[in-house]
Amino acid sequence: MHRNRVGDTDTARFEDASQSNVRRQSVKSHIEELAIFGGTPIFPCKLHVGRPNIGDRRALLERINDILDRRWLTNDGPYLQAFEKHICELIGVKHCVAVCNATVGLEILAKAVGLSGEVIVPSFTFAATAHAFRWLGITPVFCDIDRATHNIDPKKAGELITARTSGIVGVHLWGRPCDIDALSDLARRHGLTLLFDAAHAFGCSHKGRLVGGFGDAEIFSFHATKFINTFEGGAIVTNKDELAAKLRLMRNFGFTGLDTVACLGTNGKMNEVCAAMGLNSVASMDSFIEINRQHYDQYRQQMEFLPGISIALYDESEKNNYQYIVLEIDKETAGLSRDDLEKILWAENVLARRYFYPGCHRMEPYRTEQPSASTQLPNTQCLAERIICLPTGSAVTSNDVASICTLVRFIVRNADAVQERLAMSGISGIL
Numbered sequence: 001m002h003r004n005r006v007g008d009t010d011t012a013r014f015e016d017a018s019q020s021n022v023r024r025q026s027v028k029s030h031i032e033e034l035a036i037f038g039g040t041p042i043f044p045c046k047l048h049v050g051r052p053n054i055g056d057r058r059a060l061l062e063r064i065n066d067i068l069d070r071r072w073l074t075n076d077g078p079y080l081q082a083f084e085k086h087i088c089e090l091i092g093v094k095h096c097v098a099v100c101n102a103t104v105g106l107e108i109l110a111k112a113v114g115l116s117g118e119v120i121v122p123s124f125t126f127a128a129t130a131h132a133f134r135w136l137g138i139t140p141v142f143c144d145i146d147r148a149t150h151n152i153d154p155k156k157a158g159e160l161i162t163a164r165t166s167g168i169v170g171v172h173l174w175g176r177p178c179d180i181d182a183l184s185d186l187a188r189r190h191g192l193t194l195l196f197d198a199a200h201a202f203g204c205s206h207k208g209r210l211v212g213g214f215g216d217a218e219i220f221s222f223h224a225t226k227f228i229n230t231f232e233g234g235a236i237v238t239n240k241d242e243l244a245a246k247l248r249l250m251r252n253f254g255f256t257g258l259d260t261v262a263c264l265g266t267n268g269k270m271n272e273v274c275a276a277m278g279l280n281s282v283a284s285m286d287s288f289i290e291i292n293r294q295h296y297d298q299y300r301q302q303m304e305f306l307p308g309i310s311i312a313l314y315d316e317s318e319k320n321n322y323q324y325i326v327l328e329i330d331k332e333t334a335g336l337s338r339d340d341l342e343k344i345l346w347a348e349n350v351l352a353r354r355y356f357y358p359g360c361h362r363m364e365p366y367r368t369e370q371p372s373a374s375t376q377l378p379n380t381q382c383l384a385e386r387i388i389c390l391p392t393g394s395a396v397t398s399n400d401v402a403s404i405c406t407l408v409r410f411i412v413r414n415a416d417a418v419q420e421r422l423a424m425s426g427i428s429g430i431l
């Protein structure tokens with residue numbers, strides 16, 4: 001038994017990949033030492049983006065034992081109620097309806113607010129944002145993003161409004177809130193529903209107010225890969241009483257009594273073990289954020305002044321969860337492309353992710369259904385080719401971060417030689 005990471009009180013019995021990740025060779029002195037060319041990978045085990053935070057394992061197991069003793073495993077149980085109450089208090093929002101995952105939550109929400117026809121969404125997001133609506137027969141109309149914030153551009157959203165538009169969905173990408181004021185104004189002027197996919201933004205603020213109470217409703221994801229997790233799960237939050245009541249009904253097949261069903265519904269319930277994990281996660285929230293912030297600061301400092309490499313910054317005047325380390329690579333200045341960097345990192349067991357490549361509009365069914373969408377999405381297309389996310393969270397140590405930074409610095413400083421060698425090996429440009 002050991003304490004594995006600063007601030008993480010998990011006492012894991014089994015060593016996972018990252019916990020046993022003793023670096024073999026933290027500094028490369030020649031490009032032939034890169035694992036992609038046959039050298040030894042810096043990390044013997046894979047370093048993932050999205051390795052879950054566990055928190056206090058003992059407290060979690062106690063909660064699970066209590067759930068088993070009570071024999072109340074799901075259906076609005078005491079842990080679920082406690083979790084929802086806790087979120088309301090933490091965020092300062094009237095209602096929280098916890099769900100089995102954010103995707104199903106978005107579907108329930110879309111039904112509950114009566115969306116139909118077309119909904120304006122960014123393409124630069126996880127597939128779930130678009131799929132949830134398309135699943136219900138609603139057409140996601142893809143809007144371009146702002147080049148600097150990576151979030152939906154309200155001006156361009158305005159240009160996409162038609163007679164068929166019923167709503168706008170902003171995504172607080174990487175936890176950085178959208179231009180909420182401009183979107184609210186736009187939605188109000190056109191009488192549209194405004195929702196926020198806040199999957200990344202739990203614990204983040206906009207103008208000092210925590211994300212959760214904006215628009216008609218917002219939705220969080222508590223998937224295992226999010227810094228606060230419930231294994232699988234999510235939560236719809238809103239200040240609207242009637243909407244919250246409807247969401248609760250729809251989450252549970254529309255049941256109002258033992259054998260009375262008041263409306264169309266589905267099974268979107270969060271079970272007790274997931275809710276217990278949620279309470280556990282939230283109890284460690286400050287330490288998770290602190291770990292993320294330290295990693296973010298370290299990545300920034302140790303990659304500063306690297307030509308062609310920049311890190312997406314969080315607004316320090318706001319609350320942030322710092323859960324994504326987002327690197328942008330300008331191929332012309334850095335001397336190599338994002339995709340080549342990704343291949344080199346993967347060979348070293350740094351499983352960096354190309355979120356959110358290639359953009360929803362280039363995924364099916366949208367690619368076939370909306371073949372000309374790309375012409376309207378220059379910023380999305382540009383960023384989708386340049387962004388890569390790096391490992392962070394409680395499964396990563398500052399030594400890991402230091403090694404990754406040293407590696408990236410080495411690659412960029414030797415970009416010309418690396419590029420030439422990749423081309424010689426026939427690796428460059430191959431996905």
Ligand code: T4K
Nearest residue numbers: 048049050051052101102103126128129199221223224225
């Ligand atoms: N809206 C937005 C903007 C979203 O980003 C998401 C989800 C949603 C809506 C929908 O929320 P949910 O319905 O999922 O609640 C991951 C997550 O699965 C997904 O939830 C998340 N966004 C997205 C950004 O990332 P993938 O397909 O990239 O990766 P995945 O789940 O295979 O995991 C990534 C890495 O994490 C793996 O390589 C290994 C590691 N991992 C993963 C799990 C699940 C672990 O070490 N342990 C684990 O238990 O989607």
